[in-house]
Amino acid sequence: MKTIHVALLATTALFAVPAVAQTAPVGPPAPQPPVAAPVTPLSPHQDGGAPADAGPTPVTEADVAPDIVVTGSRVRGAAPVGSTVISLGREDVIASGAVTTDRLIKQIPQVFDLGVSENSRGQSGGNGNITYGNSVNLRGIGPYATLILVDGHRVVNNSRSFDPSAIPTLGLERVEVVADGASAIYGSDAVAGVVNLIPRRSLNGIELTGRYGTADDFNQWQVGAAIGQRWTTGQFMVAYEHVYRSNLSGDDRSFFRSDQRAFGGNDYSVTRCAPGTITAGGVTYAIPAGGLTPANAGSLIAGTTNRCNDLIGQDLIPEQQYDSGNMTLTQEFGDRVTLFADGFYSKRKFVRQPASQAATLTVPQTNAFFVRPAGFTGTSYTIAYNFINDLPINRNPGSATNWQITPGVRVKLFGDFEAEGIFSLGRGNDQSNTYRGVTTANLNAALASSDPALAFDPYGLGRTSSTTLERISNSIFLAPTLNKFQGYEARLNGTLFQLPGGGVKLATGYEGQEIRTSLGSARGVTGTPIVFRKFQRRVDSVYAELLLPIFSADNAMAGFQKLDVNVALRHDKYSDVGKTTNPKVGVTWSPTRGVSLRGSYGTSFRAPLISQIYGNSNNLFVQTYQNPSGSPIVGVALSGANLDLKPEEATTWSVGADVDVGRRLRLSATYFNVDYTNQVEAYLSDLAILSREQQFAGTGIIFRGTDAATRVAQLISSGIGVVGSLPTNVTLFVDGRNNNLGKSETRGIDFVANYTLPTDTVGTFQFNLSGTYLTHYKVAITENAPLIDRRNTIFFPLKFKARGAISWDLDPIKLYVQATHVNGYTNNAVAIPQKVKSYTPIDASISWDIGGRDGSGMLSGLTLGAEVRNMFDIKPPYVNLAPSGNGSGGYDATVASPIGRELAVTIRAKY
Structure with a gap:
């Protein structure tokens, strides 16, 4: 078993109230810890109708209840050390208008739509997204480099990623995001950061919701219900949502055309007519x-x-139907024992209409x-x-089904030490099928x-x-993926001894994972049986974390109002790809009241996915590639196994400051640096790869001419099948298997500014600005290749993304307006690079609490709302790009939405 040596990891502190920490009696909701700065609220409204908090506040030990376990640091009753948190609270969930949780998360500027989404599959990792799901790609570092948790624990996925839409928005208390490496806390996948989906435990009553939205040739609607009950020693909550989203056909958008000369672009028409x-x-x-x-x-x-245009009838967005539900449960037994549980069930069905x-x-x-x-x-x-x-259209129906139940027990021991045990059992079933292929x-x-x-x-x-x-037309293509997940956790948490600044706190524990994946395949004539390849992985991990309060209110002095140091160590052992040890360190220093300086340094890693090692399939795919020098080219791409894949590694560090200017203005900025090596890259779905062809020289990824024909002939003679109609003369071959090829350097600044203006007569105004500015983004095709600046080029992270919002709250009316800005960039996938314009859609919403905050009676819990997305119907910036079966074409699916202006009405009732 090889050893992967990994150095110090950047500290991250993701604040949440996990299942194991809630012990409040029936009545008012349990006390919630303020969120670590900087917070990026999506709206200014609180769940109950009260004005929202103005923005971020630094968290001290006094802010965090002793029974709270902060999910980013594992240390119970601790404040954040060295890191930032982006938090979307219950009020943000409501005001966002997002019909599913993944769309809520995509409103965060640090989230890039690169690779794994329902309408963008042409980038790294997109070829594995056969069910058109959504994941989270923080800062564009990678579609599988962000770890998604539910209530602080791991969840079953589809052997690639977890779709946040599995948790209904109605059953969501809040979402918290750490855009920083976190492998020392959570292990694999937390290279770019962590997203924690925290289910509701504060609901005491019934909540109903409904929403209908419509745009040109597109509509979506949502209905849901949640029931919660709190009593002296516990609580129970269950929520369910049904969401329907219609398809959006490329025929209904003028920019999705082969002949783009009317827009100033190329004629990408083909002769296959x-x-x-x-x-x-x-x-x-x-x-x-x-x-x-x-x-x-x-x-x-x-x-x-x-x-002609050979993509007539192709969907830009597939038709999807979501059914999702989740639950939480807490029950105390005496003074020392508490049982708790959370669980979810989700089935997402889709139908994608391809071209002929x-x-x-x-x-x-x-x-x-x-x-x-x-x-x-x-x-x-x-x-x-x-x-x-x-021939009939070879429609692509399918589904993604996931469920998991996670019960646990917490026992109070000596002193303030507590022990916890958690068990998780989950199942996943992905289906993606076609039945009428040639x-x-x-x-x-x-x-x-x-x-x-x-x-x-x-x-x-x-x-x-x-x-x-x-x-x-009797060729079937069935690709089921079955997953089984079992997780085990044992935790110990408490104070070791006292320093002048406070108690030195310890969090330590063990985590085990058993993952079983079955990759199915049936490709051939009707009746071809599904053949499953079965794999399993065992992960054993141990960790320890110490919080050392050097200065606090107990021993503060000039220049040192507060100084905390956090150190942690985690060791992970994989049954198939080796072992790794990751330490971390973080420091938070407050020299004076209202000012907090912080820094973190460390390393992260990501173990290659089972599906990446063994491949979803072993086939040659006939595809059409963007050609920078002329008409599109029909090529052949290989998918399959690579048993030599190694884990990815990253070194991350950040420094930042949080400042309160009086009680109304809060400012925060963070400079981050991520050096990512040994990145796993796959080019099966990258149909614009020829724009970077020179960089692949000597890698064996791209073959041209007779070399391409020879390679394809060799693979066919070895028994590898062909999906699609093989060209008479093969002139292009792409090795689309996963390889440890890439490395990248990402540097930039996150910023947040919040200002609150209360008035005596005209309500409360709030102003929010948040965003990310990349100062440096360079990538290399291989470890030894030169680094090339890819910032602000098509299908790579853009330099600047920001969101500004203004809200007005005058009971019972609330008004909210926000603008989201994405800067212009260069389309270098064509012979003469094109300057693509910036994109700034503006959204607005208004809500009316019919009974008012202090109302009573039948209407007291009823809220009506209306919203308009992309109020001025701003079209996606034109991009000179051939229409693609994997997204984009005349526009960039990773940057802009093809939906256009959407009008929606909502109704929400609380009893």
Whole structure:
């Protein structure tokens, strides 16, 4: 077993009230710790209608109740040390208008839509997103480099990532995000940071909600209910939501077109049309619109082609339906024992409408309908062809089902020490299927047949028999992924001894994970059985963390109002990829009241996913690639296993300051640095890879010409199947398997500013500004390759993202307006780089508490609301990019939304 040596990790402190920490009696909600600065509220409204807090406040030991276990530091009753937290409270969940939790999180400026989302699959990691789910990509560092937790513990995933939408928004107390490495606290995956989804435990009553939103050719709606009961020694809560989102077709958006000359771009039209284009003896002939027979063969004109948009009917956003529910439970037994539990169930169903299938056909002279162009003496030729008039659309239905239950027990020991035991049991089931793909062997047989009843007619006259068409389109593609997860945790927490500044606190424990993954595959004619490959992984981890309060209110002196030091050590042992040890250190220093300085340093790691090591499939995929120098190119990409994958490693550090200017203005800034090495990269879904072709020289990732044809022939002869119709002449090959190729350097500044202005007569005004500015982002294709600046280029992190908001609260009316800004950047996927404009949509909402804050009676708990997203219907900035089956085309799906202006109404009732 090899050892991975990892050095010091950056401290992170993610504040939450986890399941094991709630012990408040029935009545008012349990006391909540203030959130560590800087906080980025999405709205100014509190759940109960009271004005929201103005913004971030530094947390001291006095702010945190002794029974609270802060999820970022593991130390019970501790304040944050050295790190920042972005917190979205219950009031933010309500005012955001987000119909699912993943869309709530995407409103945070530090979250980039690169790789794993429902409409953007063309970047690193996107090829594994076969169910069109959403994950979190902090700062664009990587789609699998952010760890997502539920109530502070790990959860089952689909062998790739966890979709936050599994937790309904109605059952969510808050979301907290640490945009900093955290492997010393949580282990693998916490390279870019941690997202903690904290379920509700404060609800005492019934809450109902409904929302309907509509935009041009798109709509979505949400209904939900939550019931909570609190009593002297415990609580129970259960929530359920149903969400429906219609599809959005590319046909309904003018920018998603092959011919983009009207926008000042290129003509990306192809010759795979209906009718198609013959290439015989190197000469092209456009098949006439009325079809082709020997009788009108003389109408063929040499040198002509048919050109068209081959992505007609393709969805930009698939149709999705969500059913999700979650629960929490807490019960005390005497003074020393508390039982607790949380759980969730989610099933997300989708249907994605692709474009019609297309291929380059080889038509021999034996074909029953063969037409010979004048002067052509060969025995066969090719036709670039689209099956839109012959075969059904190969729709892609599927689902993602996840459930988990996590019970635990907490026991009070000697002194203030407490022991906890937690067990998690979860299951995941991903299904992604197609049933009417082209079977290449049957197609070739039909093209060669001299029997009109069995032959395929590629000349546009629809003479192919229904039996033959059925036989040609009987290829299935089934890709189930089954996951089983068991987690074990044992924790010990308490004060070791006293220093002048306070008690030295210890948190230590053990975590175990058992992961079993079954990767299924059925690719072939109808009836091909699913073959499962089964894998398992065992992870054993131990950790210890110390909090040393050097200065506090007990011994404060000039220049040292507060000084905390946090150190931690974690060791993880994997059954398949080795072991790693990660320490961390963090410091928070307050030289004077209202000013807090902090810093952290350390390392993180990410173990390669089982699906990355062994591959979701072992196939050659025929795909169309963006060509910087001309028309798109049909190439062949390989997916499969790479048993030599190693863990990724990162060194992270940050420094920052939080300042309170009086009681109304709060400012915060953090400078961060992430050096990421040994990154696992896969280029299966990267259809713009040719824009960086020179960087791949010598890596074996891209082959051209005869080298590409030879490589593809070798793979086919070894038994690897082909998905799609193989080009007659293969000229491009891409190795799309996962490899430890990349490294990156990311540096930048996060900032937050909050200002509150209360008035005596016209209510309370609040102003918020938050964002991220990248000062440095360089990547290298391999460890030894030169680092290249990719900041502000297409499909890489952008320099500047920010959000500004203004709110007005005058009971019973609340008004909220926010603008989200994404700066312009360079599209270098074309021969002449294009400057893409910035994008700044503006949202607004208004709500009316019918009964007012102090109202009573039937209407006291009723709130009506209206909102408009993208109020001025700002179109996505035009991007000169060929339409792609993996997202984007005429616009950049990683930056802008294709939906446009959306109007919505909401109703919420609380009893």
